[in-house]
Amino acid sequence: MSRRALLRGIGGTGAVALLAGCGVPPAYVEPADRAGRDLSDRDRVLTFANWPLYIDTDDTNTSKRPTLDAFTKRTGISVQYKEEINDNDEFFGKISPALMNHQETGRDLVVISDWMAARFVRLGWVQEMDRAKQPNVAKYLDPLLRSPAFDQGRTHSVPWQSGITGIAYNRKKLGREIRSTKDLWAADLRGKVTLLSGLDESFALLMQGNGADVTRWTADDFHRLCDQIDKLVRTKHIRRFTGNDYIKDLSTGDVLACQAYSGDVIQLQADNPDIEFVVPEEGAELWAESLMIPNLAQHKTSAEALIDYYYEPEVAAELASWVNYVCPVPAARDVLADSGDEELAALAEDPLIFPDDDMRKRLAIARDIKPEERTEFAKRWNAIVGL
DSSP, rough: OTTOOOOSSSSTTHHHHHHHHOOOOOOOGGGGSOHHHHHHHHTEEEEEEOOOOOOOOOSOTTOOHHHHHHHHHHHOOOOOEEESSSSSHHHHHHHHHHHHHHOOSSOEEEEEEEHHHHHHHHOOOBOOOOGGGGGHHHHHHHHGGGTTTTTTTGSSSSEEEEEEEEEEEEEEHHOOOSGGGGGSSGGGGGGGGHHHHHHHHHHHHHHHHOOTTTTTHHHHHHHHHHHHHHHHHHTTTTTEESTTHHHHHHHHHHHHEEEEHHHHHHHHHHHTEEEEEOOOOOOOEEEEEEEBBBTTOTTTHHHHHHHTTSSSSHHHHHHHHHOOSBBBBBHHHHHHTTSOHHHHHHHHTOOTSSHHHHHHHTOOOOOOHHHHHHHHHHHHHHHHHTO
């Protein structure tokens, strides 16, 4: 299951919209009602919910997580680490009843995709962090990630890892380069192209290919894109829409080019050096999966400390060397480059982990889909995709 899991549900409206029509009190939580009693000084423990395979592990014992163990040794705070998030909507459904009813979730820290993080911020379900207690975040967070539309100033969220939605292709089999999103629509790629099926995962890159500014895209931009993709489906240019199974299609040669995530392509390239990833000339989407502290969390101060710990360049470098996503701490690059280890130094030069200046100029964080837009847009997109 992709960490950038596609938005499912009834028209993409989600649990809150359904409950709102059933006489349930409004789900929004006022700022004054978000903080719980902080037991951090007394209870030296915190609960951290994350996705599977999204943290460093020990070479000989995968149940051990060196960076977490080092944090506990330094601070005396033990971390109950749960790999319980397999899908954004599934996790939303798991903890939303508690949050909308002003109850504690049992988790002090969670990691969710940016489009879902936007929903949590709008609903008032996460607490504002005390940046005075997070000097590393303030100093080292990548400027490109500092102020997404859903959380201006990053007051309620901090990226855990980041990534790029761009284009992957088999250069050897295709016999030429792909430089632009428009190149996907060339005649020789008919039936050999796949796109991501999830609305939230797909639209930004494709809009960028049409020249739209995705930081402030409009309904007209969206419908223009849908008209284009609908025609490409009807003419059988697009082979199909996928989740993470595009990896298999690209590996076998069933497709020659596809919408793809940078972190996946790093793994593909290890087995097939002919696979390339491109940030198109028109731009690509930069996204993040964010650390957030749910309302009424009992160990907020400890959670803030753990977040700041992962923004130390040395710790961020260790994590980046394991997960191979775009590191939200650019200063970690120098740590890897100066490590004296050939493999780690090579990671420092990988633009899919540390984008170079030219690539960074073409990356943008798309504004998220607003609640009042989602039903209409999801209905149209899902009809094209066949969901």
